[in-house]
Amino acid sequence: MTAPAAHDVRAQIVLGGVGGQGIVFLSRLLAEAAIARGLPVLASETHGMAQRGGIVVSHLKVGPFQSPVVRAGRADGLLALSEECAALHEPFLSERAWLVVNARRAPASRAGIRVHALDADALALASGTPRAVNLILLGFALARLGEGALFCGAGAVREALRRRHPSGGPVLQAALSALELGIARGT
């Protein structure tokens, strides 16, 4: 599948996780990838006390929106960095949405929702990058869903990572490897 033309894009994505997992980073990275395609972006983040080990949720809307918040029943997809967030944030999903979740087994969900599960915790530990769960799961989602489901492909995310680290270095390499690890599992 190829990415939809810019003027057709109207994507609403919810990203959920536990404080410290890098939800805010992930949603900003996707937003930057969208902006590089010339798409308008609105996103809403959790800050403050909730980030101390509580549930952190981010809303990302790409296209001609006004409100930064995704309404219940309207999201095209949910990226859940911890399994508990899949059940918690499922009410955001529309009837034919996708759910990509960091879990050993695909959790039960509403009929019509396409569920893709990956044990990103185990992969992160095994690869010696325990904090890379977020990028591993994103890589998995990009490969599994294809560009038609999101508003960008893996190439745009790689570019967004490179723009964040213009001089390269080990941090960029680690991020790119984590992304590739997830892509390999999703392909």
Add this chain to the structure above:
Amino acid sequence: MTGRILMLGNEAIGRGLVENGCAVAASYPGTPASEILSSVDRWRKAFGATMHVEWAVNEKVALEIAYTAAISGLRAAASMKQVGLSVASDPLMSGAYLGVTGGFLVISADDPGPHSSQTEQDSRMLAMTAKVPVLDPASPGQARELTGIGFELSERFGVPVMLRPTTRVCHSSQDLAPAPVRPNARKARFAKDPARWAATPAFRRRLHDRLAEKIAAIAAYGPTAPVRLDAGAGTPRAVVASGVACAHAREIMEESGLIGEIALYHVVQPYPLHTEFIERLFEVHDEILVLEESSPVIEMQAADRRRVRGRLTGAVPWTGELLPEAIDRILARFAGRSPRETPVAPEGGGRRPTLCPGCSHRSAFYAIRRAAPGGIYPSDIGCYTLGLNLGAVDTVLCMGAAVSQAAGFDIAHRLCGRPVDIVATIGDSTFYHAGIPPLIDAVVQGARFVLVILDNGTTAMTGFQPTPGSGRGAGGERTAAVDMEAIVRACGVGFCRIGDPDRIPEFVALLREALAHARERGVAVVIARRPCAVAERRAAPPARRTRVVVEEECTGCRHCVEEFECPALAFDEDSGRVRVDELLCTGCGVCVHVCPAGAIRAEGAGEDAE
């Protein structure tokens, strides 16, 4: 690349300040306002702008510093969260009468929900009380635009102007095209005028008259007038909305086709509401619905009460955030449609926040519970409020109140012949902010309690801003640092000792000494000093982690899980034992002291496990 960049609402405000020649910016950190000042600093550095940027000791000082720059002819801004505005309300009320000569913005970020605050108070009400105009942005882009409009408004009428974003503006992000930064050519010049700047009550009355005239004129000021967002056809019904509630309403009305059926007005300046707009509104429309957060500021200024729907008529709820789901229902009712069935959006839930793995506050609370079982534990505002989970936080009122409440509990209980042990906790930043005057008061009044100052060297909760003890400024530059022990002693405290909370047995013994002093002789202060674990790891990731293991001896008693609550210790139902979550464990090794069975051990580490 498109030239557009992703900006958080707070970054957009910071950018707007720098683009519009702000020379002095001061703030005290508080969610959701914290990133405004750090962004100002970042943009200032990027453009080499000549600015003074400071994390002030509290919001009152921040506002006074910035205000004084503005009466010296410079553009200046003070930013804070809404409860900080309460702290700064004294100079705001007075400063409104005296006015300014350079543009002055008071940025007060509200938190409907509340997501990270004690209250859902509406700063716009304080703007009304102070009689200063207030601007209410609906998006990060508009927030940036209103910094420039606000400075012009402030200079045109010589008044402070409030910019009031809410959490959904501060912590939303949007693609924006930054504008160029103009060099700031103004020179400070304070023109003496004692009848104004040092006005006595006789002059104050005249200044109040002048302020009332200014407000009347601002209610006719073009650049901040309400904007109609629909095509402008004649409709019996109209929605009048401000802030992010307007953004939600617009999206919902566009999606549901209500936009042609019902007029939509965007109010940018909720106070003073434009006089002509109020008159026209009732001429053109029969019924008006007002959507705003969180108090009926626009609604109360809309004169014809019988034709207005809002909080005062029960159409809009008085509490909680006006989420799009709620606006959807309110709009449907107003349009005479039946509300759509929507799934219930989750609120927070799932997992309660907790202190980070490796946080030394956890050690301090664990020790306090051991040293003063059955005591009263007043606490304060910061990460350590989460000591609630450990049963070591009994009260949280407002900044600095841990100290006055400790004194208050002692006074009340001793008065009735029932003295109790009291151990209060306060963070270092909060102590400097509002903890010093109540400590002086407690010493003078002979109150008896132990105050534990949790000194982790940073304002951790809001993003690791410096404290007056850090010796570094908003941009990381070296500054003078105050000496916490010297301050405590200068307040007249006879017992002031420093301890490392992560050495739990020694820290418990120190607390017991402090309690003995407090019972007989008055206030005792223990400074629990250890750097924030997260801040340390951000600065330099540790080269080698101590590995903590749970041995066979674990009896599954759950003491560590329930009384210590480190996220890295998880009870494994299958084995009936505790296990260490390697993804979360920082290797601080404190839990070694906590296990009653001695089953937790640090591998390959000395006694300190550091």
